[in-house]
Amino acid sequence: MYMVGWSKQEIPIQPKGYAMFGYGMWTHRAYEKRTALFARTFSIREMNATQPLLICCLDFGCITHAMRSGVVDVLKQKLAEHFDEQQLVLMATHTHSGPGGCAYEALYNMPTPGFVPEHLSAVVEAVVQSVLLAIETEHETEIRYSTGQFDENTPVAWNRALKSYNRNPDVIQRDIHETHLALNREMQLLGFYRQQQLCGLISLFGVHATCLSNQLNAYDGDNKGYAATISEQYLAEQGVDQPVTIFAQASAGDVSPHFHGPKQDAIRNKIQGEAEYQYAQQNGRYQSDLALQALSSSSQPLEGTLDAVLSYVDLSQVNIPVEFSQGVKNAKTSAACHGVAFFGGTPVDGKGAAKPITMAMSLLSRQVRKKRLANPNAPDYDKYHALYSSQHPKDIILESPDNQLLGKDLDVQPSFLDPLIREMNRQVKAGAIQHSPLVPSVVPLQILKLGQLLLVCCPGEITTTSAQRVIQTVYQSSTSMSSQYVCIASYCNDYMGYITTNEEYQQQAYEGGHTLYGQWTQAAIQYKFQDLAQQLSLEKSMRSYDQSTRPAQIPQHEIDLRTNFGSIKTAVR
Template sequence: MPLLLSRVALPLELCNLVARISDMFSNALWYLTAFLASSTVLPNAGLQAVSAQYLLGLGIGDITGPVVETNMMGYASLGQTDTGLHMRERSRAFIIADAAQPNNRVVFINADIAMGDSGVRRSIVSQLSSQFPGVYTDSNIAFVGTHQHSGVGGYLENLLPQITSLGYVKQTADAIVAGTVLAVQRAHANLAPGKLSLGNTTILNANINRSPTAYLANPAEERARYEFDQDKDMTVLRFDDNNGNARGLLSFFAVHGTSLYENNTLVSSDNKGMAAFLYESSVEPNSTPGNTSFIAGFTQSNVGDTSPNTLGAFCESPGEDFDGQPCDADHSTCGGTVEQCHGRGPGFRISDFESNRIIGEAQFLGAQKVMSGPLSPVQGTVKSVNIYMTMANHSFTLPNGTTVSTCPAAMGFAFAGGTTDGPGAFDFVQGANTSMPQNPFWELVKGKSSARAITPLPSAAQKACQDPKPILLNTGFAHTPYEWAPNSVNIQMLRVGNFGPVLTEVCHSAIISFSWITIEHSHAMSLTPALFSWISEAIRARLISTGVLGADAYVVVAGPANVYAHYVTTREEYGVQRYEGASTIFGPFTLEAYIDKYSSLVPFLADNATGTPASDPPPPEQTSKAISLQTAVVFDAAPIGKKFGAVLTDVNNTPYHAGDTVSAQFVGANPRNNLRLEGTFLTIDQLVNGQWKTVRTDSHPSTIYRWTRVSTVLGTSNVNISWTIENGTPAGTYRITYNGDSKPLIGSISSFTGISSSFTIA
């Protein structure tokens, strides 16, 4: 059982909550509670000469939070606490303004985090609207996460995703806000006339459907419209200066950020961050990551049931007859449980980091192909619309005249079954849609009375509304100590000419229309392939029928954005109740509700549109009352006779070669003392003409920074820095430098440097 702070150090409401959970659960059940929380072809007409209709700005900022002693966000695993750094997380900002009417602008932020969040976005909007009054607003700022699962956690303001991070981690949230605002400031500072163009390609080797049996529940005539059971198209929006030189790109492609497995504890940016690194470094090879003028945004799209683990899911069950065999197709189990069913990436026989490189490279090469091929110009005005919708009880009429409603949020049993990318625990499985309990024990755990339940017991009306989902966590009714789940979500669309991104807060298919229209899962949600088609086609048809756009309208979906609202599936997929259906928190008519609301907002994207649409209240502010159980750094100390940065294990004095790994260990200090945003914890330096030149930083995927606590009582720790030498590395003399910051028991934090002996590469 995890150690908790003394009761007297905790807020009363948290004490009561923890006491209730502790009273109900043994050590194993505490782990369970934490676990439950976690877990159209574009014609290539050729690029035509177009006078600059747009002002374009691109910027990047470091958003890496604490890389040690902090739970990671994505897999919702209590045991996945970070121990170091593989690649820094970044926000990339893309500003598009109408040159004739500069106030008509949008800023699209693509952040290397699991999903957008209402609290973080609120702070970003507040700072930008204060610095640039009337320029950047709640309507035109889109905050989209790449949905990667190896970043720093604790930044979401609802309680459910905070449980595994032991509450809110302000340091993480502050880093995301600071780096994102900096990215927008940089983009604003380099606004210049430019042109936009659009293209797409097909990428066949970068994703598969992790819930194919749920997809098969969709009508045969619907499935017959598609060649694959997963969206394989990548859309690329190219940003050029007025002379036709590329300044950057925004790509949209659906694949989960789960190349790095649940047992990884190194902070990274997964496959989309890798794709961005590969593209930016290919354009500016002599610039360090985060310091390129060319900005490559690899945005998430209809991510819902996608997986980068393209070899499929297999049983990792040593000693069992089914070891190495494919998992059960319906329930993703091995021997009846999900824990040993794991998806395998293309680099499975080497490492998940190799799989991450391969999937990232596939996206990089796809975008590169589009950027160097024939493109279609984007022309037209810039518009945006954003409202809030209360999803807990949104009533509307279906095309057949039936009145239906969404439901207050609830998680199904299969939510706890996890996915093949990150399996669940105990005997929870996917694909169970019976109202009967899977195991009577969990009914006891849930509680038979409101006084004993983890979340309030669902009413008959809630059960009927969510049917056929068997409810495990009735989060929409859980308000103590603050909201467990969102009930209000963003509905946001951006239009740039004939291109439109639809922003969604869930994991599903994202829609963007080009003329450009983006439909962002303005709430962070995940969409499945069928959903992407339904939403994008519905919005595109509405855009054309109302005269907002012509037949060249192009729509994409981007997300999860702005506020996290889990998943969206079709009603048929919902009925199967695999992970995605169980995580469609607002019930079986969630998809139709989004289509209804998005469609109603289309007129506000017209060239001559005025006024603002009606909106429900935004999500309540909760960060001011957020609970945190993460202790601060108390102090750091060096061993007797040693100084901070002293070399404990030095490099070899024999030559290294490409493919070798060189490493050194230093007397360390806690990196939470200074996140070194826009900096680096390490450098690999080369001796050039008698001067040391930095050639690698902690954002290069070839370097690893690991921190190890030696003694909590004594405050000692070590840092190990390694570099795997790439092919083509010049021969010469090199060294490893460690940059740290120590905190005394009394006094202020101070920086220090450790330097290895020099070594040679032959």
């Protein structure tokens, strides 16, 4: 038995025409609110313990360092010694129909446009209130672990990057008619029981929350939000007072809720407007039905200690041990770079620039690379040789922290090509991106221990096979803890783009183009999670790992310069 409480609080953000986060589309703006967006929290502690594990999931596209640090600062004040930030995890459902503008880093706020402080304040307030109420409602509760398997015929998820997936030697090769099998169709579940009655749950299943397209204009929780609402309604009908259910993400990086296979575009185009909301609800219902069914059958009670470790890692400079680099010596990550494939988007879910444009981008990118590497005696040769070795074979378009686009400063690019480039130019010329990074480089990695279960909390969009490798490594590193189960949760605590395997990265599909720190990104994550798992297996007094590193402070005056205080003159409905 544990002491467990739960709560959900609406995130009070009203649609005012700001662009939503996820698709990166200048025109994807919110003028309506279709469903409420919530912060849902479980507070879990051992009997007589003072500091709980806090698991909070937001109906949001991602978590940012600004969101997490804001929550941590307030909870430190309100809970004092009863709060341990290592035992707090913030997750996102990754709905693409939620607010943006909540990051201090510049890039992913461009469409919004800019940083929106009222959005960040609303998130922090909702999370804090949800956490405090969850703590107040703690009672003796049994936690049970269970799994459910989607039937092959349940149309809930498909792999959207099959060529990349099939490059992995540790998968069953699938053809274009089997994209629904090229993913992990298992759902991991925690059920919370009082007097033998299911009162709440946490579901982990990876599928993008992109049932709703970038042609809609309303805030909505998408499939994960509908799954939670349907489950909570069911439990309320069973007599549960104020039930809370979290439907979080697992290995969703290469997994879509839309059919990927023959005639995929024609099939997707038949789902438009109101039909998209019905499609999202049905996908959510599939997830809710499986969760409730699995928890009504066999399950395993969790017993034992609660614990957590969290460490910030600079992913721009990780030296990869040969056991994680396929024997390659001197493998290393690099500064964050976005590739051509990032701008090309994904099939079905979110198409980007047209092929002629991406082909031109590739040509220009290769010219920049050739020029930079032409003279081995040039002052910057070693720097660029290391960068391209790490990022190979990516055709680099955007570089952080040098803040360059195709090898040139951001403010010299022709702004007539794209409204996002125009906004980027505006912010650079205003002095808003002089010392600020476009994206994070220092990100948090975290593992929670709940009895026999280890929950690996990953800040990125991790692909199916990448997640399996991380899970296997953590499991092998945790044998001294007698851990029976290892699960992964994604979109946790910050946003670092994608995590593809080295083999997938070579394909340079969208996911590889958005794997920021180069071809060894997944190896770095696997290596660092191994270290955390080993630390977690030690007594707290014996642990030795980095608990002090944090992202560098971003100049407040630059944040102010790219803050839009509600005037959205550039938005056109």
